[in-house]
Amino acid sequence: MRKKIIVIGGSAAGPKAAAKARRMDEFAEVTLFQKGADLSMASCGYPYFVGGFFDDRNKLLCTPTGVVRDPNFYWDAKEIVAKVNTEVTRINKQDKTVEFTDVVTGEKGTQEYDKLIIATGAKANLPPVKGVGLKGISTLQSMQDADYLRKIRDEGKVKKAVVVGGGLIGIETVEALHLAGIELTMVELLPQLLTFLDWKMAKLVENYLKTKANVITKNGVSEFLGKDGKLVGVKLQNGTELPCELAVIAIGVKPNIDLARDAGIKIGEMGGIVVDKYMQTSDEDIYAAGDCCEINNIITGKNVLAPYGDLANLEGRVAGENVIAGNKVTFPGTIQTGVCKLFDYGIGITGLSETKAKEAGFDFVKVVNASPDKPGFMDGKLLVTKLLADSKTGKILGAQCLGPGDVSKQLAIWATAIKGKLTVEDMVNADLPYAPPFSLAIDHSVASAHILQNKMKGVFTGISCMDVKEKLDAGADMYLLDVRGADEYEETRLGIGETLIPLGVLRKRLNELPKDKEKEIVAFCKISLRGYEAAVMLKAHGYTNVKVLEGGIMAWPFEKEK
């Protein structure tokens, strides 16, 4: 008897599971139900289609050799019956069937399964405000959304748009629409963009984004303003009205769990389908994979929503194998590694942010390293990394990285380090691939480990920009010591009451420092490498309260004098 496998959902996790099930069993009957018209959509590519990185929408739907993954492809190449425009409306656990409806013809049907895989993904959240149904308001969640926004680009008529929500998709949408020649305003309810980052890192993103678009934080949408059913503006909670012809809503996604919940399958606290390490749900014949699930965060042990395309594929692969072979393979969970591009910046995180590490009760040390990815003579570009490690074990807990430099490599290194349970000490002498076109002799990641090692040893006492700013605002009496060259000082400076004494003359000019050797001194330079050297020297000369401004001027997120 041929095994009957049904997969619900035809984007990433579903097709992957179906394809893997087929490879595991050439003779199983595999059916894939997909509500929409398309299959195998590379959703993550929508912003790049909208932004004009390429023009052929089929590239989002096809194999690397250019064959569109339509039902014919699925049948011919994989002998999978892919039913598009077909919504599964009910799962009957008892008799192991699903009910479905052809959304075009309205025809209904029922089909039996031995094993079922739910891969229904997630849907975009919408704000519950007036006017949200107006023409000119969209999300960027489906192929249809992508087509709609791409058409706006091609027509070139829209002049002003508002993107609601400063998350990953919102950020990518701003880039895409900016590249379409549209004037953008991003509106975010929370005090920062990209909430997976810590505030200061997010602030650096915001500062950069402001060179391309208007950014409004701590302000939500109270109403979409319309005329003749068409959007004409967005009204904010503080009363401001932003005239625009287009608004894209990107305020996060929610797992599609109605089917599962109605069938009595267990839903978790995070709102996703609960699965074990085999991707098996509370029903032993039903598996789930992708954005519809909640999965284990490997570091905290807590369930999280991790709606990422790579994980959807990996989870689908595990589910696809297990429905055929029994529970043979496992999915270990996530460290919530994510990255996005914003014009010339890469931005991302792996593991825990400071906020998340605190929530999870970790006792941690952290550092910010601002330094280039490559030598100056190879046109090195700035990277800013915030690295967290467990105070006791030194185990890496998380890394945030952003800037015009090679961010994705840095994150890949840290993601692999976390996977390997590596410590700061391990990374201090990591043997990475070095050549000038690719990195510094001491790679940015290794330098970050060096600085954090120094901190853990008490050689480097850091102070964050935020703490300095707070203290300054509270009128604290600190001695701020800029140890750069005079030329650098003329070019740019913080202007927060600092004294300039270049590192090269500092030993000769120690007498100019505060007489009170216990006074708080904050040393810095462009990236705080020389700031660190100065601090080490001053400590040796008896100053007892010397700190280094972490990340230096390059990581300063506030206004500068110059």
Next chain:
Amino acid sequence: MRKKIIVIGGSAAGPKAAAKARRMDEFAEVTLFQKGADLSMASCGYPYFVGGFFDDRNKLLCTPTGVVRDPNFYWDAKEIVAKVNTEVTRINKQDKTVEFTDVVTGEKGTQEYDKLIIATGAKANLPPVKGVGLKGISTLQSMQDADYLRKIRDEGKVKKAVVVGGGLIGIETVEALHLAGIELTMVELLPQLLTFLDWKMAKLVENYLKTKANVITKNGVSEFLGKDGKLVGVKLQNGTELPCELAVIAIGVKPNIDLARDAGIKIGEMGGIVVDKYMQTSDEDIYAAGDCCEINNIITGKNVLAPYGDLANLEGRVAGENVIAGNKVTFPGTIQTGVCKLFDYGIGITGLSETKAKEAGFDFVKVVNASPDKPGFMDGKLLVTKLLADSKTGKILGAQCLGPGDVSKQLAIWATAIKGKLTVEDMVNADLPYAPPFSLAIDHSVASAHILQNKMKGVFTGISCMDVKEKLDAGADMYLLDVRGADEYEETRLGIGETLIPLGVLRKRLNELPKDKEKEIVAFCKISLRGYEAAVMLKAHGYTNVKVLEGGIMAWPFEKEK
């Protein structure tokens, strides 16, 4: 009493050790002896200066903010006495002094140390053949060499050059001189370039290099031909004469150990100074770091020469700390990670090649994965990875990677995975940073792990290009099955007697396959993804001897019909 620290060698390991010693002890007397005129040379950048990536030679010698690291800098910023043009001629272990000579004035001196660090680096090997002293013959090992070759670029007179030696520096030199508009021939004595790679991977490099330069392997230089003391040609061992006005010799480096050996310090079997994990030599007051040492290969436990700039810095940092603090920090050794750029290709390795794994007695599994670094719609570029893992534990042993794709990220991932002792199973579900501008949803590294996992499970039975070629040459009776589309077949094909049956029609045309179900079938496509799917299917249909051509057509290093 101030501690007296002497460092011999002023390029990478030496300055790093001196600088670290200073940070460890503000009051130590630190002296750096450097034979040449320059300090802190970024040797790894020489090829890019010669190749015209930048014009200012001082960029090779300066800090990120543009200050040349000359003796003034060392004194002002670090209170290190840097004696340039000063060769240390003798180490007297007993009375703990060094003797030195000013190479310009001939003046001699003696200086005491409490702790000594030897960082004398390595020197270029020269072939013992006639004419090697002719004008027009150079190495690319010193700043002077770089200046010499750069002048040749700027003058634009040299038309033809020969690079002797196909190692890392030879490869980079070919690129540099090619960019200078010179017609290049590379000559390599061994049967392959880049001997740290396995033959087939090196062959792919050779094929690519041949699009830019002439490449001659298995042929050494027998004589440099001169006229009036000037090079006019290179004569090879097979008698061929290559007319040229310039020859660059890059046949490897040898540790500078004369000083150490003469002082009775232990030299190892590999020809480098022997150090323990503290970078301490056989004399407890003498440490060594950088290219002059041999160090532990972490995977094999054997000593190796690893003349890499990143390691020189890391080793120097350890030595610099230990001479002050006692043996507090350790250097764990190397996995011999290296990378280089060759025009649009990145090329490198981390861990063991197949050759080295065999030598070390490992029982390993391996796979070749040829696939893009990013989606096609984001202009993804090809990567070819050869991955090795221990047969029993699945622990990653090594990865070679090359191609126009993002090689350095792949190597960084594998280097970190090796450091973390990760297995194939671990990497199968690695949570890496994914977004279309940076990678595929299933990153190339993760895909490599998937394929190797499949091999280990016996789902994927691979056969290497070399084995297929050998069998074909020996007249073996195999059924070669190309499962690509007809259009792809028309564009390019191996032409080794294969039959084309596209994957999408294979199930319908099973009757065209050999009747003998035990016959050897080798399935392939462009990268052997579809080849794998075909093989899985055929096995299910009873074919017992089905293999997949690893890496597919993209990894085929031999001639193709088309």
